[in-house]
Amino acid sequence: MSWTRRLLVVLAALVAALLAAPAAQAHEERPVTLPDGTGSVPVYRTGEPDLLVCKSDRADFERRVSGFPEGLRTRNLKLFDRCRKSGYRHLQQAVDAVDRPGMNIAVLPGLYEEEPSLPKPTGECARLKAPNSQLGYQILSYAQQARCPHNQNLVAILGKKDLQIEGTGAERTDVVVDAKYQKLNAIRADGSDGIYFRNFTAQRTTFNSLYVLAQDGFVIDSVLTRWNDEYGFLTFASDHGLYKNCESYGNGDSGIYPGSASNINDTYGYDVPRYSIEITGCRSHHNMVGYSGTAGDSVYVHDNEFDHNMGGASMDSAFPGHPGLPQNHARFERNLIHDNNADYYPNVADGTCAKPPVDRGYEKGVVCPQISMPPGSGIITAGGNWNLYENNWIYGQRRAAFVLTAVPAFIRGEGALSKQADTSHHNRYAGNHLGEDKAGNSRPNRTDVWWDGQGEDNCWQADAGPSSPRALPTCGAERGAVSGRTDRLVGEPVKLAQLLVCADYNVQARRLPAGCDWYGARGIERIEVQVALAVAVVLVLVGGVLWRRRLRGSRLAAVATVLGVIGLGLDVAGSTMGLAATYVPALALLLTGLWWTGIGLVLRRERPRLGWTTVVLGALTLLDAVDKAVFMIPWIPLSPAWVRGLLGVVWVVWAVIAAARHGEREAQASDPAPDSVPASAPAPVHEGDAS
Amino acid sequence: MKRSPMRPRAARPLRTNRPPRAARPVAAVVAVLTVGALVLGASACGGRATTHHKPGTSHEQAGGSVGRLLAADDGAGNRLRQVDAEGAPGVTVTVRPDSEDGWNVHLSVRNFTFTPDSVGGAALLGRGHARLFLDGHPLARVYGSWFHLPASLVRTAGGGTGLTARLYADDHTAWAVNSAPVQATASLAAPSTAATAPGEARPDTTVEIVVSHGRVSPDPGRTEIRKGRTVRLRVRSDRADTLHVHGYDKEARLPAGKTVTLTFTADRSGLFEVETHESDLLLTQLVVR
Numbered sequence: 001m002s003w004t005r006r007l008l009v010v011l012a013a014l015v016a017a018l019l020a021a022p023a024a025q026a027h028e029e030r031p032v033t034l035p036d037g038t039g040s041v042p043v044y045r046t047g048e049p050d051l052l053v054c055k056s057d058r059a060d061f062e063r064r065v066s067g068f069p070e071g072l073r074t075r076n077l078k079l080f081d082r083c084r085k086s087g088y089r090h091l092q093q094a095v096d097a098v099d100r101p102g103m104n105i106a107v108l109p110g111l112y113e114e115e116p117s118l119p120k121p122t123g124e125c126a127r128l129k130a131p132n133s134q135l136g137y138q139i140l141s142y143a144q145q146a147r148c149p150h151n152q153n154l155v156a157i158l159g160k161k162d163l164q165i166e167g168t169g170a171e172r173t174d175v176v177v178d179a180k181y182q183k184l185n186a187i188r189a190d191g192s193d194g195i196y197f198r199n200f201t202a203q204r205t206t207f208n209s210l211y212v213l214a215q216d217g218f219v220i221d222s223v224l225t226r227w228n229d230e231y232g233f234l235t236f237a238s239d240h241g242l243y244k245n246c247e248s249y250g251n252g253d254s255g256i257y258p259g260s261a262s263n264i265n266d267t268y269g270y271d272v273p274r275y276s277i278e279i280t281g282c283r284s285h286h287n288m289v290g291y292s293g294t295a296g297d298s299v300y301v302h303d304n305e306f307d308h309n310m311g312g313a314s315m316d317s318a319f320p321g322h323p324g325l326p327q328n329h330a331r332f333e334r335n336l337i338h339d340n341n342a343d344y345y346p347n348v349a350d351g352t353c354a355k356p357p358v359d360r361g362y363e364k365g366v367v368c369p370q371i372s373m374p375p376g377s378g379i380i381t382a383g384g385n386w387n388l389y390e391n392n393w394i395y396g397q398r399r400a401a402f403v404l405t406a407v408p409a410f411i412r413g414e415g416a417l418s419k420q421a422d423t424s425h426h427n428r429y430a431g432n433h434l435g436e437d438k439a440g441n442s443r444p445n446r447t448d449v450w451w452d453g454q455g456e457d458n459c460w461q462a463d464a465g466p467s468s469p470r471a472l473p474t475c476g477a478e479r480g481a482v483s484g485r486t487d488r489l490v491g492e493p494v495k496l497a498q499l500l501v502c503a504d505y506n507v508q509a510r511r512l513p514a515g516c517d518w519y520g521a522r523g524i525e526r527i528e529v530q531v532a533l534a535v536a537v538v539l540v541l542v543g544g545v546l547w548r549r550r551l552r553g554s555r556l557a558a559v560a561t562v563l564g565v566i567g568l569g570l571d572v573a574g575s576t577m578g579l580a581a582t583y584v585p586a587l588a589l590l591l592t593g594l595w596w597t598g599i600g601l602v603l604r605r606e607r608p609r610l611g612w613t614t615v616v617l618g619a620l621t622l623l624d625a626v627d628k629a630v631f632m633i634p635w636i637p638l639s640p641a642w643v644r645g646l647l648g649v650v651w652v653v654w655a656v657i658a659a660a661r662h663g664e665r666e667a668q669a670s671d672p673a674p675d676s677v678p679a680s681a682p683a684p685v686h687e688g689d690a691s
Numbered sequence: 692m693k694r695s696p697m698r699p700r701a702a703r704p705l706r707t708n709r710p711p712r713a714a715r716p717v718a719a720v721v722a723v724l725t726v727g728a729l730v731l732g733a734s735a736c737g738g739r740a741t742t743h744h745k746p747g748t749s750h751e752q753a754g755g756s757v758g759r760l761l762a763a764d765d766g767a768g769n770r771l772r773q774v775d776a777e778g779a780p781g782v783t784v785t786v787r788p789d790s791e792d793g794w795n796v797h798l799s800v801r802n803f804t805f806t807p808d809s810v811g812g813a814a815l816l817g818r819g820h821a822r823l824f825l826d827g828h829p830l831a832r833v834y835g836s837w838f839h840l841p842a843s844l845v846r847t848a849g850g851g852t853g854l855t856a857r858l859y860a861d862d863h864t865a866w867a868v869n870s871a872p873v874q875a876t877a878s879l880a881a882p883s884t885a886a887t888a889p890g891e892a893r894p895d896t897t898v899e900i901v902v903s904h905g906r907v908s909p910d911p912g913r914t915e916i917r918k919g920r921t922v923r924l925r926v927r928s929d930r931a932d933t934l935h936v937h938g939y940d941k942e943a944r945l946p947a948g949k950t951v952t953l954t955f956t957a958d959r960s961g962l963f964e965v966e967t968h969e970s971d972l973l974l975t976q977l978v979v980r
Contacts, residue, residue, distance in 0.1 A: 059768070059946060066944070111862055113813045120754055136750050178813040181753040203812060206750040227809075229750050252748060358753040363809040363818070370747040507748050 028133035030141050032214040034262045034323050035193075035239045037276075039216030042194045045164055049106035051094040052087030054080055064109040068170045076168055079108055090114050091165070091177065092155050101161035107200060109167070109174040117150040118182055125151055137184055137207075145190060153188040154179045154205075160192045162217075167200035172224045172247075175200035181358040185211045186225075193217045203227050206357045208234040208257075209248075216240055226250045227362035230370060231257045232284070237323055238262065241277035248284045252368045254292035255284030255309075263297040263324030270386060270428070270479040272329060275300035283307070286342065288369040289314050289380075293330060295322040302333040310344060310367075310375040312337035312394070317383035317423050320413030326423045327384040332392055336438065337378045339396040344369045345519050348507055372505035374399055374518045378445065383407030383423035388479070393433045395443035399450070401434050401464075405499065406454035406491060421489050424455030430475040435465060447581040452491025452499070453632070453639055457482050466581035469628045486632045493641055494528055494575075501527045517577060532575035536568040542652050543595070545659045551602055560598025567591025586629030593621030610658050617651050620644040757814045757860075761870060765857065767829065768949070771867035772814060772860055778802055779868045780817055784856040784875040786840075793841040794879055796823065798833060798856050806861060807834035814860035821858050825879075826851030828952065845879070849897075849923050849954050852879045896920055900974045902928040902967065913976045916957045924953045924965065926974065933968040936977070 055061065058080070065076045088094040091112055094105045120126070125148035130138040137152065149156030155177065157163065167175030177200060179186040184207035189195045194217040201224040202209040209225035212218045212235040222245045225232035232248030232255040235241055239262035248255030262276035276298040283305045284290035290306030291313035293299060306312040313335075317326035344367040347353050352360055353368035360366050373380065376399030381387060383406055394401040404427060409419035435444035449460050449467035459475035459482040460467070469492070474483045490496070502516035512519040515527035523529065543564055551557035567588050574585035596618030604611025624640040627633050633640070758774040765771060774780075780803035786794050798821055806818045823830040823838065828848045831838065833856070845851070857874035858866045866873040896916050901908050916922055926934050932945040934953060938961060943953045945967070963977045 059949070062946065111811065111813060135747060173811065176812055180757075180813050180815060183752060184750065203809075206752050229748060353748050356749065356751045356753065358815065361804065363806040364804065368748045 028135060028139055028321065029213065029236060030139055031321075032237045032260075032323065034237050034260070035214065035216035037216065037239050037262060037264060039193050039240045041240045041242050041278075042162060042164075042196045042217050042219050044196060044198065044219070044221065045102075045104055047104070049079075049166070050103040051097055051105045052079060052083035052108065053089070053091050053094045053105060053112070054083035054087050054108035055110040055112075056084065056089060058084075061109065064169075064174065072168075072170055076108060079106060079168060083108055090116055092117055092149075095155060095157050095160065095163075095165075098160045098163055101163075101194070103160075103162075104164045104166065107165065107167050107175045109169040110176075112175070112177045113180065114154045114177065117154050119150075121148055121151045124148070135207075142191060145188075150183070152184040152207075153211075154183045154185065155187045157187065157189040157192050157195065159190075160195070162194035162196075163192060164196040164198070165200075166196075166198040169199065172199050172222050173201050177202045179203070179205045179209070181206055181356075185209070187211065188213070189215060189218065191215070195219075197221065197223050199223070201225070204362070205229070208232065210234070212236070212238055212241070214238060218242070220244070220246050222246065224248070225255070228252070229357050229368070231255070232287070233257060234259065235277065236260055239264070239276045243277070243279040244281045246282040248282075249286040250362050250365070250367060251287040252370045253287070254289045254314075255287045255306075256282060256291045258293055258296050258299050260295040260322045260324050261293070261297050261299045263295070263328070265298045265329040265386075266324075268329070268386075270388060270426075272298065274298075275329075275331065278302075279304060285309060286365065286367065288344065288367060288371075289373065290337075290340065292316075293327060294319050295324040295327050296330050297324045297327060298329045300331050300333075301335060302331075303335065305336040305338075307336065307338050307340060308342055309340045310342050310369060311373055311377040311380055312340040312397075313378070314373065314380035314382065315384050315387065316381070316407060317409075318407050318411055322412070325412050325414075326407075326409070327381075328386045330384065331388040331390075332379065333388075333390055335392045337392055337394045337397075337401075338437065338443065340378060341376045341396070341398045342367070343375050343520070345375070345512055348510055349512055351510065353507060354510065368507065370507060372503055372518065374403060374502070376400070376446070377403050377450075379403070381405070381424070381427060383411075384427060385423060385425045387427045389427070389429045389432060391431045391433075393436065393438055395433070395435050395437050395445060397445040399445075400447040401432075401445040402429055402448065402460070403450045404455075404458060405452045405495075421454075424452075425457055426480075427455070427458045428475055428479060429460045429464075431461060434461075434463070446577075450581075452495045453486075454488050454491040456485065456487035459483070468581045469632065470581070470583055470586055471627070471629055471631050473632060484632055485634045487634070487637070488639055489637045490639075490642065492639055493645055494531060497531060498527055523576070526575075526577070528575045528580070529572065532572045536572050538652060539568055539592075539648075540565060542655050542659075543599075546599065546655050549659045550606070551599055554602045557599050557602040560595045560602075563591045563598070564595025567593075567595060583629055586625045589621050589625035589628065593618045593623075593625060596621060607658060610654055613647070613651060613654065617644065617647050620647065757816050758866070760864065761867065763870060765865040765872050766827070769859065770864050771870065771872060772864040773867045773870065774816065776868045778817075780819075780858050780866050780873050782821065782856055782858050782873060782875045784854065784877045786854060786877045786879055788880055789839065793839065793843075793845065796833075796838040796840050796854065796856070796877075798836050798838070798875075800836065800858070803858060805834050805836070809861045810834075810863075812861045814862045814864055819858060819860040819866070821856050824855040824857065825849075826853045827855075828954075830854075840879075846921065846956070847954060849921050854879055897923040897925060898965075898975060900924070900926045900965075902926070902930075902932070902970070902972060902974070904929065905970060905972070907972055907974055911973045911975050913978050916977055916979045918957060918960050918979050920957055922955055922957050922977065926951055926953070928967065928970075930970070932970055934965070934974075935968055936963060936965050938963040 061080055065073045092114055128144050130140050133139050146158050169175050177186050181204050186202040186205050186209045188211045190213045193215050196219045198221040204227045206229045208231040209228050210233050214237045217240040220243045225248045227250040230253040232251045234257045237260040258277045264276050265272040279301045280303050285308045287309045289311040290309045293315035296315045315327050315330050347366055347368055352366055376397055378394040378397045378401040380403040406424040434448045437443050447466045448464040460472045462474045501513050502518050504513045515521055517526050547561045570584055570588035573579055574588050596614050600611050600614030600618055603614055620640050621644055624644055627640050758772040761771040761773050763771050781801045783799045785797045789795050802817050804818050821833040825848045830848055855874055855876045857872050898914055927950040928945045931947045934943045934945050941953055941955050943951050945951050957979045960979045965974045
């Protein structure tokens with residue numbers, strides 16, 4: 001790495017130092033390593049169960065099965081008779097009785113509160129020595145989990161291989177495991193490769209309902225999870241996983257979270273031999289996000305529905321301690337991602353989320369968003385590589401169908417300089433049905449693409465509608481084919497400013513950044529509009545003084561100045577939400593660029609250095625307009641907006657000095673004064689879109 | 692580990708041919724930007740973001756029990772769940788005749804939240820649903836504070852005027868204070884419209900039958916019923932069975948030891964047998980005219 005490039009990376013890091021990733025998940029757990037990948041996806045076993053779990057009240061049981069189809073009812077009644085003789089009353093007892101790999105547990109219709117697991121830890125278990133997580137619980141080792149399985153888990157499945165747990169009801173809601181917000185996890189499978197979960201409901205925890213940790217081989221089949229502080233399903237650092245026909249809702253983070261899915265394709269391009277986790281036929285709705293994947297590597301997500309969340313799906317590289325960062329190789333196909341426009345931030349603002357979990361009202365639809373994210377988004381990628389988003393239906397999104405931003409490596413705790421710009425490359429968004437539902441009805445997204453501009457070989461389909469920037473690299477027919485080879489180290493300055501402001505969210509402090517539209521800011525409240533307005537005011541004042549004192553005699557300068565005023569006005573207009581994804585911002589740049597070029601040409605006669613600098617500024621601005629509206633200029637490591645903005649700061653100071661000295665000069669007639677030297681100093685606040 | 696040449700991530704292409712002169716502007720850029728970013732950072736947002744998940748909401752685990760299950764039930768097989776009087780759920784009920792049909796029932800609850808979606812789950816303090824009864828007969832489950840009670844439902848339930856609203860937990864246990872269920876009652880005034888003739892809510896015919904050890908008591912006989920009236924059969928059998936009314940083809944499951952009520956309107960005249968299916972016993976004959 002050349003040292004100039006290194007400097008740019010430092011620069012990127014410095015800016016990003018002030019950012020937290022916009023949408024990301026975290027989860028603190030004992031250090032785990034990814035499985036070696038020698039396992040396999042378990043297969044469902046029919047046949048008589050080895051162990052039975054049921055409740056003892058026959059009348060209650062008969063009522064529960066009375067509406068079942070005849071065959072299923074008879075089978076359940078038969079199993080009930082057997083269970084009353086030789087079965088267990090709590091799922092944990094059956095799990096504890098598993099003494100060999102490959103056993104099947106059948107759980108009969110009923111409500112399982114697992115009373116023996118409920119009491120708070122006492123004795124030795126109350127005094128475990130373990131570090132505390134930021135989230136307020138102890139990070140226990142496997143040995144500690146084994147010694148005190150119910151400190152955090154209602155049902156703990158530890159070291160049981162190839163176990164199958166199946167509800168025997170007609171619906172997954174016929175068997176309910178309810179943690180009543182008294183445990184972090186309802187069901188935890190740890191060190192239990194090959195587990196198969198089927199046909200039940202797990203609910204109401206202060207972390208996740210169904211937790212699979214560091215396992216090679218698991219299936220989640222027709223399971224419902226709901227009403228959790230963080231996740232419905234959390235499968236962490238696992239391989240050979242399959243989610244199918246699952247459902248999750250009412251979670252403060254995501255319904256489905258395949259975090260740190262095994263990083264098996266790190267060295268590949270788009271073509272990979274296999275995926276570590278497959279997710280299909282699932283519906284995740286009314287959560288903060290439907291799907292999330294910090295280090296969600298090599299996850300194949302197809303034919304699911306993510307709807308009515310704040311965001312449909314997100315994946316990121318934003319948190320330390322997740323094996324497999326940066327995130328890579330997720331593949332999304334044929335998913336329905338729509339109407340993810342819920343806004344749960346008011347629950348934070350009004351204090352609902354400050355109550356204990358049990359009192360927040362999750363069952364009534366309350367969701368407490370754990371982190372900052374842009375509501376109204378379809379798929380958010382905050383630092384990820386080689387992700388494929390193809391042939392999905394994404395519609396009815398009030399913000400954007402696709403959001404892509406970079407996350408420098410030190411945010412995830414990696415300081416190596418060479419890694420700082422290693423995210424947001426080779427993401428391909430092609431062949432999706434944008435703004436259209438499956439029946440072909442028009443359900444437009446407000447914006448189809450929002451990209452910060454960073455990264456190489458990212459591409460979007462040519463038929464994408466409104467986007468920011470307006471000109472995007474387009475995908476060719478084949479994976480890997482991209483029009484233009486842009487490779488920027490840092491995103492657009494105004495977008496970074498927005499992310500910076502928006503990231504200052506804190507649930508516990510009930511802090512919702514005022515300038516950010518994610519939390520409801522509109523019009524002049526938004527940071528983007530404020531920046532544009534401040535810049536416009538400064539430039540109009542400086543331009544006006546300059547014209548009055550130096551340029552009044554020139555018709556060219558007069559025309560240019562009028563264009564400049566219009567351009568600056570359009571720039572403010574173009575920073576509003578309604579116009580940001582149109583050609584207005586680029587038109588504003590065009591007019592402003594013409595202004596600078598025009599007055600620069602006039603100025604150059606008397607003050608060549610200032611004049612030429614102004615012309616350069618104009619040219620850069622025109623270049624920026626081309627970059628945003630026509631095609632993204634390849635080869636340059638920074639957007640023209642950065643150079644233009646920084647030069648603009650220098651220009652403002654210089655122009656003010658030049659205008660101020662003008663009168664002095666006139667008084668002294670032809671006394672030759674040296675050209676003023678630009679003050680290299682105090683950079684004013686508008687490092688943003690200094691048009 | 693598989694390695695493929697396709698992906699040079701860590702070693703990104705070097706740009707060594709950049710003229711060294713570029714260095715100074717870049718350094719200036721860095722300096723200016725740093726100052727700018729810090730100024731903006733310090734002024735626009737109160738403090739630097741951490742690189743971790745901010746603490747998020749509390750993940751406080753709930754504790755304690757949710758009342759005490761009593762042996763007694765609510766009369767319909769649901770056990771009582773006793774809680775302290777202080778902070779206990781409470782309900783009041785008001786009824787107003789509807790201008791078109793039946794009544795509008797309003798439940799006013801305190802220390803209680805309706806949770807329709809979690810019914811079937813475990814009991815949580817102050818959550819659940821309400822049930823309405825008319826003179827002890829179940830009418831409906833209610834998941835909110837307003838309920839429209841149609842006159843037809845009142846007829847089907849056999850008529851009556853004493854409306855009771857009782858609060859239940861998600862697991863169908865009845866909330867109770869001092870061993871008494873949490874409930875409120877109101878009287879159904881006659882609806883104001885002509886849509887419901889007052890006569891239709893007249894007291895019905897009730898037939899009580901007990902089957903024990905294969906014997907029917909009272910002994911099977913004939914019950915005379917006026918056409919159009921509501922008939923209520925209350926049957927208890929000591930073994931699980933099925934109740935069947937011929938002609939009307941009404942059936943009901945008879946769980947062992949439980950009283951089952953079968954209500955219908957006798958809208959056809961004739962002689963109809965009431966019997967059990969498994970044990971094949973004649974319970975009574977209905978003469979409708």
